[in-house]
Amino acid sequence: MVTIKDVARKAGVSHATVSYVLNGKAGQAKTRVSDVASERIKAAADQLGYQRNEIARSMATGRNDVIAFVSCDTGAWEYTGKIMSGIVEEATRQSFAVKVYHLAHSTPENIIRQLIEQRVAGVIFHSDRSIDLDFIRSEAAKKHIPCATVNLSSTSAGIGVTTDDFQGTKEAVKYLAGLGHRRIAYISNRLRLEFTVSRENGFVAGMKEYVPRSGVMQIAYGISTDYDENLPVIRELLSGSEDKRPTAVICYSDYIACNVLQAAYQMGIKVPEELSVIGFADLDVAKYATVPLTTV
Amino acid sequence: MVTIKDVARKAGVSHATVSYVLNGKAGQAKTRVSDVASERIKAAADQLGYQRNEIARSMATGRNDVIAFVSCDTGAWEYTGKIMSGIVEEATRQSFAVKVYHLAHSTPENIIRQLIEQRVAGVIFHSDRSIDLDFIRSEAAKKHIPCATVNLSSTSAGIGVTTDDFQGTKEAVKYLAGLGHRRIAYISNRLRLEFTVSRENGFVAGMKEYVPRSGVMQIAYGISTDYDENLPVIRELLSGSEDKRPTAVICYSDYIACNVLQAAYQMGIKVPEELSVIGFADLDVAKYATVPLTTV
């Protein structure tokens, strides 16, 4: 690989001068370079096909323009992919590179060690488990690595962007209540993650506020991972005569909402005529569902 | 940050000895370290909270355990996310970090420059445009950076993994023909990308081989990006009396297959009784479609 010294030799100057020119630092007080030399250096760099060594530069400056995206999943879920896409876009704009780490394929301890060893400039953390977050955040703080979070329930301290799980679900209830629905059911997650609880609380709060006289609040517990186990739970929820079963179902995710559509189809319940279905996240599946899916 | 020299000072040895111990290189011919010293060094490193500086190490060794994933899209599409997920998994296993680059947010020229400047160990390239691939591949070759591809039609030379677009679609025809279908339509992409053409050719080849007496081969051209424009095209394709219209439709993607399901639902055509629908890619939308979607 051709170095700054090769360029210097070819242009007949010292490597410091080359550095000043190639970094645009030429011009200030002690770093002035004549136009002739400047041109010769640029020409030499061009002819030799010089390309800066970022590792050496990082070594010298102590900076490393890399941010880490640490996720409990990187892209197998559509949602994570979209978050990452946005991160890469903005990072690129600011001349930062993005390194990606999976919690699923490593431990938090391992990942934080790597982040420090690689002297990343900052971390963006994404997980549905706040225990990992707390660990990463405190370790990062110790080493003065800035840390932000995406899409975690807002219970955790520090800088981050998140969906408003509570309010979002509450709004969904308000929307349905406004359409005249009284018997609204909610399908929750068996895993008691932060967002599970927040959304569920949002549902309960919404029902209390917008459907005050509704005695029953049906909450079913679906599971995200095992697709087949969900349908029986949903069928159970939708069983009963038309004047007893719910007229609307709010689901903690779009995937579950699709399951509801499937169950309704199999049971001959018409959507949206006899049943309204609302999901959460606005994933592709919402847009491509056979009947249009409303989503938070 | 605490360096190897701080550890050396605390342990009362030279920094070279520390390096040998911390890298497990102690023991060979000229790099032997006594057990006492070894323990003292480890203890010192522990107490000081020493963490290796990977940048300096890269500088010294000339190696950089980072591979780049360059994509025309990183995760906004579910498919890309899944590819990346696999890459990160295997890279982690081999102690490599993964840096992510978007072609959408930069140019191929810019990206290849960064890859070289950052001295990445290798590139995995993912794009539906082989013109970008050819450029990246030749530039990478010049600088001796190994380059592999994922999910590009196999027309491009070099190492890579790809879907067999031709054979996959041909198999779909074979499958339908085996079920007795004669009037099979294909929905293709308006953009003439490599995979578009390969899949289309696979359909034509399949029809010739497995449905030889079928005079007509209907090929419609949908579009992936603009959702609303697809439905009229599909409705047109499905119009006509039951003994004239196709009994099966093969789509170049699962998303389009979902559009077909939507159109069929609106037109009162029963799936799968009156119409079979086949997609491509096995995305989430296939699993969560209201009626089960067969997919390549």
Place this chain on the structure above:
DNA sequence: ATAATATACTTAAACGTGTAAATGAATTAA
């Protein structure tokens, strides 16, 4: 008893860059 060798280190150079400080020449100021 001396030479050869093994042991347990240390010294020193290297990786490629950035940058403060030094330097000599040319220009301007007093």
Place this chain on the structure above:
DNA sequence: TTAATTCATTTACACGTTTAAGTATATTAT
């Protein structure tokens, strides 16, 4: 006319690590 300043460049060190080569000291072989 000499001192001060500006200009253009070089020298030299730093960043934190790896690693080849050097060096005492202790052990073994002859």
